[in-house]
Amino acid sequence: MARRAKVGLARRLVTPEGVALDLRLASGGARAGAFVLDALLMLGILIGVSLALVAFHVGFGAVLGNFLIVIWLLGFFLLRNFYFILGESSGRAATLGKRVMKLRVVARDGGRLTGGAIVARNLMREIEVFLPLTFLAYSSAQGIADQWTAALGLGWTALFLFFPLFNRDRLRAGDLIAGTWVIETGRRRIGADLMAKGADRRIDFAPSELEVYGQYELQRLEDVLRRGEAGAMAAVADAIRAKIGRYDEPGDQAFLDAYYRALRRHLERRLLFGRRKRDKFDAA
Known part of the structure; x- marks a missing residue:
């Protein structure tokens, strides 16, 4: 098990091989900025796909309407989950938003970042953010959402969004489950x-x-x-x-x-x- 020395956002890991690594955790603002950039990119992709489906629907008639809605919902689910999983499975262990903010994901024990950890930390985001917001949007569209439902959905999302600000390691709930950190990488001419x-x-x-x-x-x-x-x-x-x-x-x-x-x-x-x-x- 790696040992950690805590000073502010600075951390020192001693890996199972006995090598000490000095790291700096990403701040809450950097993590929020990376998420906003990723969300904007996904929104752009979603808008492009939606316009393509609308054009397809107009061209082939209303008979495919329900089918296209199912395709859109499935595509939205795959986009918001596999975008993060594929990005963090790359050699840089970071999505495009994290790369811009000079961040990457690492294992807290100093070992290799596993696929299971990447999947676990990103599927938790579905519970933390996307499911309550999707439910709230659907309830509002159907006219069945009242003020208490809206408050519950927004409160649930806010709780998890601001969770990293209330622990010393700036961990999301997904980081706790997966055993990961998000750290700063910086840009330099290596070596x-x-x-x-x-x-x-x-x-x-x-x-x-x-x-x-x-x-x-x-x-x-x-x-x-x-x-x-x-x-x-x-x-x-x-x-x-x-x-x-x-x-x-x-x-x-x-x-x-x-x-x-x-x-x-x-x-x-x-x-x-x-x-x-x-x-x-x-x-x-």
């Missing part, structure tokens, strides 16, 4: 200075020694090298040596500098041929 650092010492690695890790591990290794903490570097160096069976190179920092440069070049060459290795579990 440019690390590639130049220590380049005078050359250590060669075989392709088989570089195939064991992917982009996720490369980013974690970069974090460790940037912090420069001797204990963390020793733990990571020992883990890599044990993984690839390489004990002939003394010096943890020099070994990690060389392995970082070699792994990054290896992954970049793979990308040139359209082969992306997201992490050590990715066999692609």
Whole structure:
């Protein structure tokens, strides 16, 4: 189980492998901004699909009216659920709104973000927001909603929308169930200075020694090298040596500098041929 040190929105995770990672949680405003951007994008898609269905209905007559309504409702359900699931299942673990706000989803235990966690956190959004609002809109359209029904629906939605503001980790109910955090990523040129650092010492690695890790591990290794903490570097160096069976190179920092440069070049060459290795579990 990962250990966490809390200072404001800053968090330090110690992963099951013993690697300390410094993270910063997304603020409530950043998360709200990302959701608004995603909602606007989905609204645009929904309007486009609705106009297409109206045109289809006008062209082929009213006999397909009820069928088109069912198609619209089904499409709306799939859009509001699978938009988030597909976005967070990508290599960036973020929807378009989160990318604009420089956010991503990670597992709170420091491990790999699983598909089950992504599905769980996003299906909870259906209960938190979309179902009560859909029920309220349907009740109003049918003339069966009174002021108490409206207050209940809006109160339920507001409770979950503002829930992240009332806990220290800025968690949605979906995050609690799935065991996830939403963190800031920031934009920077990854590893440019690390590639130049220590380049005078050359250590060669075989392709088989570089195939064991992917982009996720490369980013974690970069974090460790940037912090420069001797204990963390020793733990990571020992883990890599044990993984690839390489004990002939003394010096943890020099070994990690060389392995970082070699792994990054290896992954970049793979990308040139359209082969992306997201992490050590990715066999692609």
